[in-house]
Every structure is written in structure tokens, then in C-alpha cells.
């Protein structure tokens with residue numbers, strides 16, 4: 105029996121290390137589709153489950169697979185990772201001076217069993233000038249991040265306040281994950 109993280113995200117790998125989990129990484133082939141017509145938290149849950157179930161096909165039946173998905177939601181509109189610089193600028197322009205939700209879905213798969221949950225954090229972004237947004241996008245940091253910012257990086261300068269779990273914004277709500285792992289018999293504490 106081993107624990108497998110179905111994620112290419114270095115942040116998720118670091119967070120899992122933080123809580124003392126021994127794991128290997130097998131990245132899933134799942135492509136996220138943020139245009140699916142479903143409530144945002146269902147979208148994050150579906151993607152997290154799809155990633156874990158896909159990786160489970162390449163693992164043993166006794167392995168425990170963890171999948172996750174993070175999205176940013178503003179006025180019901182879902183922001184994933186920006187496709188290009190122009191989209192990153194559009195996302196940050198929309199988020200500036202306002203509150204949005206960051207939702208991370210997490211799924212734990214063992215054999216035929218699938219457990220999943222999600223967490224929501226409210227983040228308020230400072231008012232930003234077009235020049236500030238352009239400079240931040242030019243740093244390259246936004247490109248592989250949902251909503252085009254990284255709270256754990258220089259993007260922290262964009263954040264006015266957060267309400268809820270910080271690690272959920274970075275990509276892996278560890279409290280939610282530990283509850284799911286308990287359901288497959290793994291107690292982290």
C-alpha cells in the first residue's frame with residue numbers, strides 16, 4: 105500500500121510533505137474543462153475525482169490516490185489557469201478591488217472507493233492599476249495559477265485579506281484532505 109499524488113503541482117507536493125505524508129507522484133492525463141455547466145464547487149470536485157480515478161488506473165488496487173483541483177470564482181464565473189498573457193491581464197483586472205472565492209476540490213480513491221470534499225476561501229484583491237497588473241503578469245508567476253495569481257509568491261502583494269484556509273488557496277486544503285484520508289484508514293495525527 106502506498107500513497108500517490110495525482111498532481112503535477114509543486115505546491116501540492118510541498119504541502120503534502122509538510123504534513124509528513126510519504127508519497128510518490130503519478131500525474132493524471134485529465135484535461136480540465138471549466139466551461140462545464142455545473143455549480144463551481146461541483147466542477148472542482150469532478151476534476152479532483154477525475155484526476156485521482158485516472159491515475160488509479162496506473163496504480164495498484166491497494167494504493168491510495170489523491171487528486172485536487174483549484175478554481176477561482178467571481179460572480180459565478182470560473183477562472184482556471186490563464187491561457188495566455190492577455191487572459192491573465194483580463195482575470196486580474198476583473199479581480200482587482202473585489203472579493204472572490206477560491207474553491208479547491210480534493211478526492212481520495214482506494215480501489216473502487218471514492219471520497220471527495222471541497223473547501224472555500226474568500227480572498228479580497230487590492231485595487232490595482234493597469235501598470236501594476238502588467239508588471240505582475242510580466243513576472244511570469246500568474247501563468248500556471250488559477251485566477252492568475254499566487255498567494256504564496258509575489259502575488260501576496262495583491263492580496264488585501266483572506267477569510268478561510270490559506271493552504272486551500274495554494275491548492276490543497278490539508279484539513280479536508282486529512283478527513284478524507286481518515287475514511288480510508290489513514291490517521292495523520
Ligand SMILES: Cc1cn([C@H]2C[C@H](O)[C@@H](COP(=O)(O)OP(=O)(O)OP(=O)(O)O)O2)c(=O)[nH]c1=O
Nearest residue numbers: 111112113173174249250253254255273274275
Ligand atoms: C489562487 C492560487 C492558485 N494556485 C495554483 C494551485 C494549482 O496548482 C493551480 C490551479 O490549477 P489546477 O488545475 O488545480 O492544478 P495544476 O494544473 O497546477 O496541477 P494538477 O492538475 O496536475 O494537479 O493554481 C497557486 O499556486 N496559488 C494561488 O494563490
